[in-house]
Amino acid sequence: MDFTPTEEQTAARDLAARIFGDLATPERLAATGTGSDTDLWKALCAAGLVSAVEDIGLLGLVLLLEEQGRTTAQVPFAASCVYGLLAVGAHGSPEQRERLLPGIRDGAVVVCGALPATGGVRASERGGLTGTVPLVPWLRDATHVLVPDQRLRLWLVRVADAGSEPVESTAPWAAGLLTLDGAPGEPLGTQGAYDDVLATARSAFAGLQAGVCAGSLARAVAHTNTREQFGRPLAAQQGVQLRAADAYMDTEAIRVTAYEAAWRRDQGLPYATHALTAAWWASEAGQRVVHTGQHLHGGAGADLEHPVHRHFLWGRQLDAYLGCGSEVLQELGELIVSGAEGTEGGEA
Template sequence: MDFTPTEEQAAARDLAARIFGDLSTPERLAAAGTGSDAETWKALCAAGLVAAVADTGLLGLVLLLEEQGRTTAQVPFAASCVYGLLAVSAHGSPEQRERLLPGIGDGTAVVCGAVFEPGGVRADAAGRLSGVVPVVPWLRDATHVLVADDRRRLWLVRTADARCAPVELTAPWAAGRLTLEGTPGEPVGGTDAYDDVLATARTAFAGLQAGVCAGSLARAVEHTNTREQFGRPLAAKQGVQLRAADAYMDTEAIRVTAYEAAWRRDEGLAYATHALTAAWWASEAGQRVVHAGQHLHGGTGADLEHPVHRHFLWGRQLDAYLGCGSEVLQELGELIASGEEET
């Protein structure tokens, strides 16, 4: 295994870091409220970073999402790349790829996903969908939504054909409630598409969590090095050092497991168990890290307007989105016991 970024991946990561760093400042994020940052999204698409994921692969996307997580930039980057660009590239028909990928790449089409909990949507023989998905992140920004039905088949639905009502989450992810009432959908891929898209999503959002945790820890390190108590920086205290060290090791575990799962997908290797491992670390360790980041700020961390609180909200939202640690661990154990995936 070699997780060293290629020149193209490193260049895309560095460009993303500059865009997120320049535009996703605490002041602009506060002004955006719970909505998305249209200027940052436009800049990312204009720089070709969404379209570049088709060439840099899932590992390249994970590197970009780390940079988004460091700043908690409010853009549908992960969703549109996972449920749109990568899903259509891997499982769409030639006609679908030709029709959909250019718009997804330049940002004029935004795709979100309702795939984590299949069962609430049914499809009839004519491909018309009915059912309700209570929460779909980034639905309010989307032109299309990738939906999994009760038989784990994937359908692409235009949001203009469905009913979408705003829903507020812990993190400002422009979410909505999706209601389908005989809504037309077009099938995407065959029977294996669902498992691949789900594993891709778990890996990508684990990468996003690695960035959220890294950003939270960086703020905690800066605070404890500059804040003094009894004439000494807080960072000089052994208890602070140990708490920060634990958070650093957790963050690295999230990062390396996400890298491994992404690398295996890009290499055409089985990676379902590795995606679940990354999701478990992102869920279980991620909430520990963002709690530590807020705790290390002391009373300042309790300020809802402090930037570290955004990392706390994002970390907890990602924990919920990926599934609590015990649920993910149970699924991982069942998959290993079944022997369905060769590792």
């Protein structure tokens, strides 16, 4: 395994870091409120960072999402790349790819995902979908939503054909309640496509969590190096150093497991267990890191307006979205026992 970024992946990551760093400032994020930054989304698409994912693969996307996570930039980058660009590219028919991919690349088409499956959606023989999904991240930004039915078949639904109500979640992800009342859906891929898309999502959102944790820790390090107590920086205290060291190790564990899962998908290797491993680290370790980041800020960490609080909210939302650690661990154990690793890049 070699996780060293290629020249193309490095260039895309550096460009993403520059755009997120310039445009996703704390002041701008505060002004955005709970919605998305449409100007930032347009800038990312105009720079070709969405379309670049087709060339730099899932590992490249993970690198880009790390940069988003460092700034907690409010754009549907992960969702539209995972549930749109990569899902349609891997499992769409030639006609679907020709029709949908150009719009996804330039940001005119935004796809979100009602994954993981909750069993609340049923499909009729004619493809009409009925049911509700309580919370779909980025639904308020989306033109299409990828929905699994009770048999784990994937359907692409136009949001205009469904019912959508705003839902406020822990993190400002422009989420919504999805209501389907016979809404028409077009099938995407075979039944096995669900497993691949879910594993891809877990790998990608674990990468996003690695960035959130890295950003939280960076703020904590900067704070403890400049804040003094009894004439010494807080960072000189052994207890602070140990907490920061543990958070660093947790962040690296999230990062390397996300890299491994993404790399294996790009190489066409089975990666379902690796995606679950990354999700477990992102869930369990992620919430530890963002708690540490807030705690090391002392009283400032309790300020809801402080930038580190955004990392705390994002970390906890990603923890919930990926599934609590015990649930993910149980699914991982069952998959290992069954020996059903089979998820590979492309059509499963």
